[in-house]
Amino acid sequence: MTNSCRLPLLFGVMMSATVGFAQNTKKNPESTEIWEPQPRVITSGAKPGDAPSDAQILFDGKNLDQWVTLDGTPPIWKVQDGAFTVAPNGKDIKTKKEFGDFQLHVEWRSPAQVDTTKKGQQRGNSGIFLQGRYEIQVLDNYGNKTYGNGQASSVYKQHIPLVNACRKPGEWQNYDIFFTAPRFNSEGRVVIPAYVTVIHNGVITLNHVAIWGPTEYIGLPVYKSYDKGPIVLQDHGNPVSFRNIWIREI
Structure with a gap:
């Protein structure tokens, strides 16, 4: 349905x-x-972060078979020790499947070795694009100040997180993201915006906020009608790692 x-x-x-x-x-x-x-009856994960029985596993620690680059070629991001890491010039990657409303679990880690000459958006930068359009920021904000609507767990350039729940560089962090896709009328106009809730390391940082439109680096967002979209992970030139990624369509 x-x-x-x-x-x-x-x-x-x-x-x-x-x-x-x-x-x-x-x-x-x-x-x-x-x-x-x-x-309907499902089996929950044995411990927090484990995938429930009705989840689709997007990364199982072994390979990137569920992912391609934006141009459809196989990813070159390196898989090692149950995680994968952004490769130099590795390009953004996306899921082969597209999704509507969903619950998404992602674990990520910024580099343990911090280049002290880099600050703000230069440290541990990546992003998780919901339906390939709306960026939930991934960034090392542990003792690293940047603009509020650009820090970790923000809807980039839109919503400021309620708190900064970042762990130290090199420590694994987790996002649990609950997303409701926008609804459009027969003329292609948005009648209900997208909504998102983000839990960062067990702490709610965005509480059912309305997304204003697709993420824009410059300028204001504008909705355009569409159906579904992939999960996209961003190559921002920083060796950010990911593991234990699963999604539930709701």
């Missing part, structure tokens, strides 16, 4: 339940119980 179909179905279930409540005038616990539909 497509995302566009789920919203009317959910609304219909809610309306049916409301009518049922109105018709049942008995004052007892059963009058407000809804038995159908039942949530």
Whole structure:
């Protein structure tokens, strides 16, 4: 079932339940119980960060078979010790599959050796582009000040994180990202913007914020109609590493 179909179905279930409540005038616990539909059963991960049974594994620590460069060629990013690292001139990479609404888990690490001559956006810079359009910033912001809407876990050039939850360079960090895609009308105009929630190292840093449009380095974002899109990881010239990447379509 497509995302566009789920919203009317959910609304219909809610309306049916409301009518049922109105018709049942008995004052007892059963009058407000809804038995159908039942949530489908899945198996959660054994520990935080582990993929649940309904997740799609985008990187299992072994290879980049689920990824290609933006021009469709195989990635040259190096896979080693259960992680992969941005390669010099390795180009951005994207998932072969495209997604709508989803829950995404990504673990990342900035280089342990810090070049003290580099500051701000020059340290541990990469990015996670949701549907290939909306960048969640990856950056070493441990004792490294930059503009607020450009620091780690921001929607780049849009939303400032509620807090700075960065760990020291060289330590693994994690993002849990909950994304709702925008909705467009038949004329291609956005009627509901995209929304995102980001949890950085177990701390909520963006709380269901509306995305203004695709990420722009210069200028203001403008929505254009589309259906789905890939997850894109950015080559910003810094040897940032990634591991344990999985996604759940919702």
